[in-house]
Amino acid sequence: MTPAISVTDLTRRYRDHTALDGIDIAIGGGTITGLLGRNGAGKTTLLRILAGHEFPSSGSVRVLGAPPAENEDVLRRLAFVREDQVYPDIKVGQALRAASWFHPNWDFELASALLDDFGLRADKAVKKLSRGQRSALGITIAMAARAEVTLFDEPYAGLDAVARQVFYDRLLADFARFPRTVVLSTHLIDEAAALLESVIVIDRGRLVLNAATDVLRGLATRVSGPCLAVDSLAEGRPVWERRRLGSQASIVMVGPLSAHDRERARSCGLDLTPLSLQQIVVRAAAGVLAPVPIRVPETGFEAGFETDRTGA
Amino acid sequence: MNTWIKVARYHLVGPASYLMLAWILPFSFAVGAVTAGRARGHDAAGYLASFFIYFAVLGVRTIGRSLPFSLTLGASRRSFYCGTALLGMALALACGLVLTALQAVERATGGWGLSVRFFRVPYLLDGPWPATWLTSAVGLFALFVYGMWCGIVYSRWGLLGTLAFIAMQALVVAAGVVVVTFDHWHLWSAAGGSLVGLTGLGLTGVIAALTVLLLAGGHATIRRVTV
Incomplete structure (x- = not known):
């Protein structure tokens, strides 16, 4: 079976450092994978390349069987939550409405249930949201998109423990109904451990661990x-x-x-x-x-x- | 729904900066009417420039904070660019039509009963209505596309890159002015005061060609933008 995400010898160099260095990963469809590593390890760069926001210096990246960069056949089947997402001057409800146009599997009910869970008001301007609320908005968009590949990059920065539990519960419940490929980059490893089927650890741009969670537990x-x-x-x-x-x-x-x-x-x-x-x-x-x-x-x-x- | 249309709708989902368009005209008209409009010649058409300049501002604003979120939503850079340009073209056509209608009213009412010239810009917007519509729409769209390009350059290369971009344009314009005003070549027709004897419509054609260049430049720049 073709993996949902496959990365071969991926390198991303910037002027003064190498963010990713010869990464090889294959992530199977219908799994939740943890992308772990220290700050500056290269997690965000990897996810940005997977989502087509960034370009590799060399190597090959395939998501759902094709390179994601500038490929709308792939991009419309992919959802990405960024920790540092920049929003235009719009309201929460408007952001969700725009997102619903771009994602063919958009679930309005789930979006509104998540807004309730997180205590977000649709008529509130995004720029007036706290950091945690902004994270909640990103999570809501990525979950309601029901995209075949969902990438979470530190999705719960600033979220309180209750909201994080809501995220885990909702993700698991929705994943059970609509299996998809989820990659979750996080620093709260033990908190998310129950969700993860496998983990990928990168350090200073290099892959240092790629294994099933069950194997690691013992x-x-x-x-x-x-x-x-x-x-x-x-x-x-x-x-x-x-x-x-x-x-x-x-x-x-x-x-x-x-x-x-x-x-x-x-x-x-x-x-x-x-x-x-x-x-x-x-x-x-x-x-x-x-x-x-x-x-x-x-x-x-x-x-x-x-x-x-x-x-x- | 085609992604270009989705992108255009995406821009309009937060309509505040587009609704500003409706406020600029009455405001600048009022200022024009009570200042230059009361002076000799009653020519307040210069104030109409604010409306055109706002189109460049709109063009810049469509990139900055909108591009990153649209990529997150799954638009490609190409679709984002084309959809945004499409929105700019639709706005330019609609606003051009409004300017044309207001120009007709201005003519019919003898300058709003005050002999004011606001929508009748000498040389540029002073012909029959189709010419006014075409020229204003092309001008508005050109400024919108120019604003977009500036926004993209800023997204890609930051403040220094934008300054270099503007400095380069200043050089190009300065070189152009030197060439055009070089007496020996008689490019500037002193008699008509028009560029190489161009009519208003001819100038519209030149701006349209320039717009195509601006569009190509913006497209080439956005292709490798990262967010």
Whole structure:
């Protein structure tokens, strides 16, 4: 099956820096993908290129089977929410009316339900909206557009927690009824983690992680408990991080845990906590991506935690 | 619905700056009538220029804040440009017709009963009504397209680029003036005071040709605009 979005060796250079450097991605149709990375990593540039707002320096970009730039067959089937969207001097209702002309699957009921959910008034001028309300307007447009490909670039800047939950709930509910390809760029990783089927992490313009969320969820586990028991369980396994406090140790162990491992941990009084998606992404962005060989723990017991992070 | 039409409608969805058009004429007419209109010659036609200049302002305004959102809505740059130009042409034709009608009323009422010349611009808009309509529509559209181009240049290259763009035009115009007024070539006909003996309609043709160049320039500039 042709992926909904496919990017091959995509590079975008500006005069003094390279925003994207040889990115290769394929995103299947009907999925919600998280686009993650630090500020300035290149997420927005990538999304702008996907939406045809920006041009690549080299490489190929295909959305719904064709290059998106200046291609209305693609653009009308695509919705894009930008964090820094500039609006003309119009009112909320007028912005929605204009959007309805451009999107063939526009859902008026959903648009008005979202306005209610977010507490937006249709007769309010866009320039008088707060930052959060502006984000809510962008979300409303992109959701009601019901476009085959929907790109959210930090869609909820300034939105309060309740409104963000509205966004997640609405997105999931509407996605279940009308599956589409969603790419969501966000910094609130754990908050959005339940939505994401796969994640793409870019750092300084390079792709550093592209994996299914399910795979990542079981990727690493924090093991805490008596030093000897922790060391024994971790023996022969890659470890990302190691902390010690007196006779207690806490490590991040890479790789799936078998039922036998869990039973051993339980009998030794070890505490197992799967590493959250956000913690894995933080490590991916820091370059600690590949599992690394275990390091023999230092002997001696110091007061206070000692952190020993191993690099890839 | 064709995307060009959608773009034209999109501009009109927030109609405030277009409704301004209806206010400029009575305002500048009133100012013209009580100032130049009361002086000798009763010629207040210069005040009509404000209406034409506003078309250039409208042209600039159609780009700045409107272009980014229209691209977000899924219009291509090409459609945005053509749809915007289409709107400009429709506005120019409609407003040209209004000017033509008001000129007829001015003629019929002997200058609104005050012998004022406001809609009868000597040389340019002083012929039969079809000529007035054509010349005013072409002039308005040319200024609109020029405004669009300036707006696009600003979107693409920022303030410095726009200043360079304007400086380049100043050079071109200055060179043109030097050529035209170079006595030896007799390009400026002293007798008629008109350019190379052009009639008002001839000048309309020149402006129309210039508009085509402006349209091509704007189109070439918007093709690689990023937002």
